[in-house]
Amino acid sequence: MPNLPLTRRNFLKTGAAVAAALPLAGAPELLAAAGAPKRVAIITTVFRYLSHGQHIGDRFIVGYPWEGEWHKPNTQVVAMYVDQHPDGDLSAERGKEFGFKVYPTIAETLRCGGSKLAVDAVLIVGEHGKYERNEKGQILYPRYEFFEQVAKVFEEDGRVVPVYNDKALSYSFEKASKMVATAHRMKFPMLGGSSLPVTWRLPDLELPLGCRIEDALMVGVGGSDAMDFHALEALQCMVERRGRGETGVKSVQMVEGDAVWKAGADGRWSKELLDAAFSRSDTPLGPGDTESRPEDLVADGWLPKLVQNPAAYFIEYRDGTKATLLMLNGALKDFNIAVRVKGTQGIQSTQFLLTPEPNVTYSACLAHGIEQMFETGVAPYPIERTLLVSGILEACLTSKVQNHQPLATPHLSVSYRPPAQSVYCKV
């Protein structure tokens, strides 16, 4: 074992959190076990170096940096299910070293080979691995299927525990809705989503609750449907703080290629916001990149020359708010947002900091939120955010394959209140 600086503070913090833990429906055993490590099952598609399953899972096995300490969560990974075992699979090796078994089915994992649910928390990471893509380009990760099997065990054994689901709930909003409905019906806490909403922000920007957002523009990079999900959730965690909270999405449209620039020229997205978002980037890839020149790529009109296949995701919310995600591969390499807030605040902008590989310390920010839920039984932010973003992404990709036509989204009337307290990493 590494020399973990397990401090008095860590110990006190854990103790306090356990004392404050809310009782879970049908889970009296958890209270009896207060103070004992939470027994965690990891359900993942693959467990190889730098797969999400490994880097998030390992946070609960070897700990993670938090507030300037090597924080060891009060958890014990006791069982793992891995759907695929490609070259480089580390699950068996990890299990051997840290004393847990890799089971052949999800049910056996949750029951640790016995007859009853034998864990206190479930970490589902259905990202990476070889799965088919559909006609919309979505990778058909079996998150819904994993979740259904978990819920089935809960149902059969008459007990529920908190569940984390990495990234989008599902490629299908219909499936994602069922997952959330099941969690609510069976009354277990559920958390989902990306690291972007919880990573550090440069600068440390949170929009005030109840602010009036006139326009929002997110700029991201990477492929679909992997990185666009992250960018959409980063956008959502900012705009959800408007007015009286989230009420859902009325329509979406995705356009690509020259139509993106034309939409900008037509005023459909704001050049001023794009300029503000770009001013936050540390990775512009302009012609000056060969010389590290700090140019104004937006004002100087460089973007159409730099970006081969731009994509714009237009979102119109039910309360009339409009937001846009621009995916601009070739122009930059980081994730930035600009929001026009009505009143004195004007344009607010920030970068969602994705720290470098291999540490990807932003996933420690995510792990901390997951750990909080495992400890207290309360999700630090609503699963409806992730549900809505899962639906926005699917609808945008539907628009894409339907000749980039606008798409009404009456099914996306997802309402929720954002957390009153900021939940991103400031420490």
Add this chain to the structure above:
Amino acid sequence: MSKSRPQLAAVITEHRKYSHAQHIVDRFLYGYGWHGAHHHPEMDLVALYVDQHPKGDLSAERGRDFPSMKIYPTIAEALTRGGSKLAVDGVVVVGEHGHYPKNEKGQTEYPRWRFFEEVVKVYKDSGRSVPMFNDKHLSWNWDWAKAMYDTSRQMGFAYQAGSSLPVTWRIPSVEMPLGSRIREALSIAYGGVDSYDFHALETIQCMVERRQGAETGVKWLQAYRGDKFWDALKEGVWSRRLMNAALCRSHTLTPARPGFNDIFPTDDDMRRIVKNPVAYHYEHLDGLKCTMLLMNGLVRDFNFAAEMEGSNKIFSTQMYLPMPDGRTTLASFFSPLVNNMEKMFLTGKAVYPIERTLLTTGLTAAGVESLYRNQTRFETPHLAVKYQPTTESTFERA
């Protein structure tokens, strides 16, 4: 009534991709992203002196692209813009990078003292002096650095200097409260002696100068390298808790074991990973002990930790450098450095005290000296540098 835009001269060693002068000069020419907009400094860089023109030199190209900036063959001509009297309102001196001799102590003899002397000669000949910025430490040679400082005080011009580290982003975005009672402080960084050690020393100094009683100077410094470093670690010469805290602020901790992407290293891991560690351990006149660690191979960032009186919590943060070594494309940490220069040129007042950089200049030289003298303790009575920190924070956070 609008005041006319200040006219600046830059005196630099070389201008090629990623040289300090490129980052700084280009920010005055092209502007840079700042607080949510592309910011163009409200001043004009009108004269440039370039000491060396290596392969990849970009200065001639910049001169063509910006005809308002003229390149002159001497420092005096740059400052007088070809005339007989000082003809600029501010001077930016960047004596970093370029081919200069290394001495037997391993110091690169960058010509910052020579640049300074030539600039000051024009000031004297013109009977007028203007604000000056000096990139990084004042000089590799303490006596010269002290003379530069003294001259600036005697002549009464605003003088600002140092590293980007004190002014860049912090993760988390925290400031050492003024008047803090600090028990011990430490930084962990990477890079070489007489190079990044200076940055790591400024990382510490910009924080500890805010302690109760403010800065009083440094009594002695002891450097450790290689085996002696590991012995010192074992003996507890510096706080293990602080070292752990600083390592836990890093975003670039080399995984100690294959198959793990983020795992805390054991002492054995560290010994294997870090081939040639360096520590500068030193004591201030008021008794505060500080340690600067260069742990090449283990981290690629700058992290700070301090133990505070009356608190069980370690104060720690990372001074974040978005480094264009594959992680970013722009060294955006030069933006707050340049922005603070602009403030000085607009107001005629240094934003933060030059004494900070005078002291870290002396500490850098003392570290080199201690290493050169077989890692023996080096007494530093000359480093009784006293100063008050700024009340307001000057690091980037907006």
